[in-house]
Amino acid sequence: SWTMDSIIEDSVAAIREQVGANRVILGLSGGVDSSVVAALCARAIGKQLTCVFVNHGLLRKNEPEEVEEVFTKQFDVDFVHVHAEDRYAALLADVVEPEQKRRIIGSQFWKEFFSVAQDLDGVKFLAQGTIYPDIIESGARKTGGKASTIKSHHNLIPFPEGVHFDLIEPLDHFFKDEVRALGTALGLPDHIVHRQPFPGPGLAIRIIGTVTREKLEILKNADAIVREELDAYNARIFEETGDRNSERSVWQYFAVLPDIKSVGVMGDERTYAYPIILRAVESSDAMTADWAKLPYEVLERVSGRIVAEVPGVNRVAYDITSKPPATIEWE
Ligand code: XMP
Known part of the structure; x- marks a missing residue:
């Protein structure tokens, strides 16, 4: 529609203006929000975007293959598939307690992510799929005390010593329904746009x-x-x-x-x-x-x-x- 086109145009222009000739890195989970950010950035800056997909081996059947397919064949971005399955398996080997599973999985995500980020030259920005409700809740999700580590509010990102990226959060004024509509307009497949909620720690907590x-x-x-x-x-x-x-x-x-x-x-x-x-x-x-x-x-x-x-x-x-x-x- 006309409004959707102009929303995309405005977002694309804003991303281009903010990024200039710099490079951007994004942690792609396969979820709706990070996928829509990736699709939007793909349109705005193409291969200046590196999508880091940390495969913890805890996604659902066929999911890693589907994410890789979309962001290598359909969108023209730099896609890095981090095969961390064995490292996660070793870290989780003896762990039973649910919150400990969450902590291990969350902190290993950032280790894997920053290890890729630090190897790339000239990355100035980190893009995040923060949406408007995330900001209202300030990352303190009231889900029985379980906090979402991957989407913690930005000042909680555990940058390693001496590392800093500026943030791009192109969805920070959109509600979930609007994010889905954006995703569809950008050409993302229904299995991503209408994906049911899936926890960051994945199948480990099931x-x-x-x-x-x-x-x-x-x-x-x-x-x-x-x-x-x-x-x-x-x-x-x-x-x-x-x-x-x-x-x-x-x-x-x-x-x-x-x-x-x-x-x-x-x-x-x-x-x-x-x-x-x-x-x-x-x-x-x-x-x-x-x-x-x-x-x-x-x-x-x-x-x-x-x-x-x-x-x-x-x-x-x-x-x-x-x-x-x-x-x-x-x-
Ligand atoms: P509960 O089990 O608390 O779940 O009723 C409420 C919603 O949150 C999801 N959930 C999580 N999402 N990290 C996430 O990103 C988590 O650690 C986590 N734990 C629960 C759950 O799937 C449901 O939609």
Whole structure:
């Protein structure tokens, strides 16, 4: 539309003016906000932008490949894929406590990020996907005491000794819906623009207890089925209502892997394997949430597919607790 075009034009002009001939670095997570900043900067300054994608190995199935595809094939930026999977696996090997997982994952992100940043010549700016509500909350997210480390308010960025970048925050006067509209207008695919919220620490906080390669594999495969089935369910609701934010659609949905096993039977064999917990909630701001009253057919399909298609799983349970008193995540 005309207004969207002029908003983009104004933002592009402002970025060009601020950046001049300098280089910009951005931590790309694959989330909506950082992706829209990347797309906007791509239009404004092209290869003067370096996108650093720190792959902690804790993203959902196929996500790293999808992010790389979009920002190497579709947008003409300098894209650095940091394969940090092994380093994160080693750091998390014995960690059980949820907040400790968060601290380790958050601080390692900045180590990985600055190690790339310091190797690049002439980087003057760090771009961030700070949006207007982030500023209002000043980074102190009231989500049961869990703070978002990656999107902490800018003065909390732990610059190493002697390192400083000026900040570019082109989304700092936009609300989430406006950021999504911008993303669509800039040509970002729907799977990024309409991505459900996903925590910075990723699947590590959906694996109860220690994170191992085996558990990650199980969770990724189960979660892929949950997303496939509930994406399709949401698409049907969207088709019927024409409203992406319909009260009937599910807001956030994922699989959780607890660290217990239970007995099952398959053929004539007794199995002793993990259960998967399905979590699906309706919410508008994550402060409160209702467990989603999904149709039995949907629950049946999800359960049937997970036990049939994911080795190592013999049971599926549905979390029927709202927030409060539970949180949306299990850790
Ligand atoms: P809870 O579990 O507190 O989650 O009800 C509320 C919302 O916040 C997300 N969440 C996080 N996001 N870093 C993030 O970036 C985190 O450490 C984190 N913990 C929870 C959660 O997915 C939900 O949307």
